[in-house]
Amino acid sequence: MNTEIFGVITMYVLMVLLAIPLGRYIAKVFEGQRTWLDPVLNPLDKLFFKLSGVKPEKEMNWKQHMLALLTINLVWFLFSMFVLMNMSWLPLNPDANPSMSADLAFNTTVSFISNTNLQHYSGESGVSYLGQLVLMLFQFISAAAGIAVCAVVFNAMKERTTEKLGNFYSYFVKSCTRILLPLSIIVAIILAFNGMPMTFKGKETFISLQGDTVNVSRGPAAAMVAIKQLGTNGGGFFGANSAHPLENPNYLTNMVENICIILIPIALVFSLGHILKRKKLAWMIFGVMTVGFLMFLIPSIYFEMKGNPSITHLGIAQNLGSMEGKEVRFGSAASAYWGITTTVTSNGSVNAMHDSFTPLTGMFAMLGMMINSFYGGVGVGYLNFYIYIIIAVFISGLMVGRTPEFLGKKIEAKEMKIATIIALLHTFLILAFTALSSHLYVGDPKTYAGWLNNPGNHGFSEMLYEYTSSSANNGSGFEGLGDGVPFWNITCGLVMIIARYLPIIGPVAIAGILAKKKYVPETAGTLKTDTLTFGIMVLAVIMIVAALSFFPALSLGPIGEYFH
Numbered sequence: 093m094n095t096e097i098f099g100v101i102t103m104y105v106l107m108v109l110l111a112i113p114l115g116r117y118i119a120k121v122f123e124g125q126r127t128w129l130d131p132v133l134n135p136l137d138k139l140f141f142k143l144s145g146v147k148p149e150k151e152m153n154w155k156q157h158m159l160a161l162l163t164i165n166l167v168w169f170l171f172s173m174f175v176l177m178n179m180s181w182l183p184l185n186p187d188a189n190p191s192m193s194a195d196l197a198f199n200t201t202v203s204f205i206s207n208t209n210l211q212h213y214s215g216e217s218g219v220s221y222l223g224q225l226v227l228m229l230f231q232f233i234s235a236a237a238g239i240a241v242c243a244v245v246f247n248a249m250k251e252r253t254t255e256k257l258g259n260f261y262s263y264f265v266k267s268c269t270r271i272l273l274p275l276s277i278i279v280a281i282i283l284a285f286n287g288m289p290m291t292f293k294g295k296e297t298f299i300s301l302q303g304d305t306v307n308v309s310r311g312p313a314a315a316m317v318a319i320k321q322l323g324t325n326g327g328g329f330f331g332a333n334s335a336h337p338l339e340n341p342n343y344l345t346n347m348v349e350n351i352c353i354i355l356i357p358i359a360l361v362f363s364l365g366h367i368l369k370r371k372k373l374a375w376m377i378f379g380v381m382t383v384g385f386l387m388f389l390i391p392s393i394y395f396e397m398k399g400n401p402s403i404t405h406l407g408i409a410q411n412l413g414s415m416e417g418k419e420v421r422f423g424s425a426a427s428a429y430w431g432i433t434t435t436v437t438s439n440g441s442v443n444a445m446h447d448s449f450t451p452l453t454g455m456f457a458m459l460g461m462m463i464n465s466f467y468g469g470v471g472v473g474y475l476n477f478y479i480y481i482i483i484a485v486f487i488s489g490l491m492v493g494r495t496p497e498f499l500g501k502k503i504e505a506k507e508m509k510i511a512t513i514i515a516l517l518h519t520f521l522i523l524a525f526t527a528l529s530s531h532l533y534v535g536d537p538k539t540y541a542g543w544l545n546n547p548g549n550h551g552f553s554e555m556l557y558e559y560t561s562s563s564a565n566n567g568s569g570f571e572g573l574g575d576g577v578p579f580w581n582i583t584c585g586l587v588m589i590i591a592r593y594l595p596i597i598g599p600v601a602i603a604g605i606l607a608k609k610k611y612v613p614e615t616a617g618t619l620k621t622d623t624l625t626f627g628i629m630v631l632a633v634i635m636i637v638a639a640l641s642f643f644p645a646l647s648l649g650p651i652g653e654y655f656h
Contacts, residue, residue: 115362417448
């Protein structure tokens with residue numbers, strides 16, 4: 093037990109120690125300051141800009157930034173649909189994997205361009221190597237888009253009045269070449285040297301200890317796994333994701349992959365402090381996120397290490413904790429830690445089956461996605477948190493009789509309407525689509541019998557989890573759900589599209605509107621937003637607006653299962 097807990101603490105401490113200098117480096121990239129990678133990568137950046145005809149020095153307003161984002165994603169959407177629906181005859185398909193149906197290709201494409209990486213197929217048998225490489229490219233694109241949008245909001249928060257917020261394409265390219273690519277190369281090398289495949293050869297055959305002939309899938313896994321973790325993408329090269337021994341060979345790779353999940357989301361918070369020259373504000377945000385994270389993590393580790401009470405009642409010892417659906421080489425504590433880190437972010441990779449978590453651990457994993465702002469995905473995690481800051485500033489200002497202001501800009505009705513719509517959209521998407529699927533299942537259980545392997549409270553949790561994961565752009569799942577059918581492919585695809593782009597457009601619109609307003613210097617009467625008191629207020633708003641909205645649904649699912 094002590095060894096497992098020590099491993100968890102070590103992973104978290106190393107992640108924070110790496111995130112602090114990385115945040116300083118990212119701030120330099122966003123600010124256009126010189127970095128040690130400039131001599132190597134400046135020619136590459138210039139080549140991209142020359143080929144595309146982009147002028148990186150031309151600044152954009154927030155609407156132009158959003159148009160650029162949506163245009164990029166539309167182009168890659170069409171390209172991905174073509175590749176996935178024609179894999180059977182395209183090159184790099186040594187295992188002769190079939191092409192995808194239109195509904196599955198739609199779901200997969202939307203999933204990867206939206207940084208969700210929800211997979212209604214098994215990686216090694218459902219996609220060719222060409223398909224894997226295209227999806228790996230999307231993991232760079234979707235992550236870089238999130239980081240670029242975050243840079244736009246950081247720029248808008250500066251203490252001045254302007255509508256020019258930098259150049260989206262410049263932020264986007266530099267996010268790829270200066271942040272994601274170098275880190276991915278380092279991580280991929282570590283993973284490959286620890287036994288992860290990196291080859292374009294097909295399946296390998298060997299004889300097991302039992303004498304069985306086994307065909308083992310291989311491929312360029314190390315490269316894809318590196319960006320899947322760093323970009324909070326989570327799409328597995330193999331169907332079992334990082335529970336697969338070739339996608340996560342040992343405890344060292346488990347630590348490296350787990351650290352990568354929340355490394356950039358936390359680094360972006362620290363970069364905010366450097367860009368705005370408000371380090372105290374950054375530490376306040378980090379503190380609130382960390383408190384929320386620990387509220388989910390500590391009980392989850394406790395419940396998983398305690399074991400399944402139903403098995404305990406049978407008189408069976410569970411010295412290793414609840415090990416159903418887990419890998420012995422990682423243990424219950426590290427599995428619970430991964431389960432929470434992957435769901436408080438939009439990563440969604442797994443090193444254990446979440447469907448086998450004890451009920452309340454499954455609830456905490458869902459709550460991480462329902463709140464979707466305790467660290468969150470690369471870039472977009474801060475955008476979600478920014479919405480709650482705006483709401484908290486407005487409420488706090490009304491409570492103490494002061495004009496709601498954030499960083500010298502007044503928060504008025506227009507900004508509040510946008511923030512409220514975005515805050516409630518996530519709740520609406522999850523609950524409305526879960527209600528629809530529940531209605532269909534109960535109304536015609538024979539037709540939809542294949543959906544649920546576990547009817548009752550847990551079956552409801554499986555459907556609730558699927559739409560929660562889709563709306564949070566997470567991608568993990570309670571895999572007892574039969575989701576590889578047109579209904580789930582199409583509805584989850586629609587949820588992913590709406591939940592990706594509106595929550596990006598909303599915060600950017602607020603930031604752009606505030607940037608144009610007259611800057612008012614702080615006075616003795618200004619509401620301080622970098623204090624412990626305000627941090628508690630933000631946490632309270634998050635819990636009331638987000639967490640409590642889902643309490644009735646959670647009562648029908650994991651809470652009901654726990655008491656049953």
